[in-house]
Amino acid sequence: MATEPESTRTSHPLDITVVGAGILGLWQALTLARTGHRVRLVEKSTNPFADSASRFAGAMLAPGCESETAPEVRDLGIRGLTLWRAVYPRLVNAGSLVVAAPRDTAEIARFGRATRPPETLDADAIAALEPDLAGRFVRAYYFPDEAHMTTPDALAFLLDAARNSGATVELGAAWTSPSASNVVIDCRGMAAADELPALRGVRGERLVVRTREIHLARPVRLLHPRHPLYVVPWTDDRYLVGATVIESEDTGAITVRSALELLGTAYALHPAFGEAEILETGAGIRPSFPDNLPHAEIRDGGNxxxxxxxxxxxFLLAPVLAEAVAGYLANQAPHELLVFSERVAHPPRPV
Ligand SMILES: Cc1cc2nc3c(=O)[nH]c(=O)nc-3n(C[C@H](O)[C@H](O)[C@H](O)COP(=O)(O)OP(=O)(O)OC[C@H]3O[C@@H](n4cnc5c(N)ncnc54)[C@H](O)[C@@H]3O)c2cc1C
Known part of the structure; x- marks a missing residue:
């Protein structure tokens, strides 16, 4: 059962416009509305999430696995998991499993050094955890404290939760410029690249398939030197199969090469994926800074x-960023994800 997050109601409510209803904007709107601020969430697409990167995400909350590429993600991500668990009752807390073909032992050793997995499983333990993978792998890493969700359900839940917490939601409304009386939290993703010159896009392609011939209870990552893959179980026998990581801002449909590689690797994970129906394909652009870590940049005296x-x-760090912003607005509390583009003398004044 989800419990309310630890938030202190503010005695100085601000008028806040949150721009963009991707995962970052949704968490900002929810957290700030629950803190007692007067929040307006403005999203340019009429159909919520249609223009977001967030709708393509695997939505794994995997601080251990993801510390492979950025060690800082581990501690921040553990906080993110805690905040998700306090808010989202349909989070699946089943951990993550990481496997590799026996010939890729170097790859599993490298991943192990980078991520320090809490548990190493042998073939019997793999079979006990995921019976449909019995006999397929001799060694795996298990991260029992990780979690995942069905992406569209989670986004819809957060939008409703923001509304129910008092935020006003305006869809089909493209924000253009700051208003003097408002604090603006800009979560426009790649659309903010004109103001954030260091921002680049990293393309991620993925498919959604359905099969009743295999049952996996948790995300399974298949390590591979060239074609790493993850499969995330969704509701209704669906699996998200992802994802490429390509230094490109091309928003076009998934390429044949990527589809072949992802589906071929899924088939190598388990041949039952060969009979799955392909329900959906898509590519999202991940907004990224040079260090691949997010931040909240304070501008205009905090407005x-x-x-x-x-x-x-x-998904992992959106709640942590929201907590950092709420803490700054309350009492200029420092946070490692806050950066200042200028000297800030005072927090914004209540109106
Ligand atoms: C294939 C793939 C798999 C991923 N898997 C994971 C994962 O497993 N775990 C994880 O933690 N992360 C994952 N990610 C990363 C995650 O999806 C991104 O970091 C995240 O979606 C970025 O969210 P955002 O809110 O910054 O941007 P977006 O989701 O793009 O949202 C920005 C929103 O702003 C709106 N907007 C833009 N301009 C305006 C304007 N002028 N006025 C109003 N609204 C505007 C847009 O329409 C959009 O809805 C994955 C990403 C991809 C592509």
């Missing part, structure tokens, strides 16, 4: 905060 650069960690 404008740009929250961006979530790279592969938007």
């Amino acid at each position: 404008r905060i740009l929250v961006n650069g979530a790279y592969r960690h938007g």
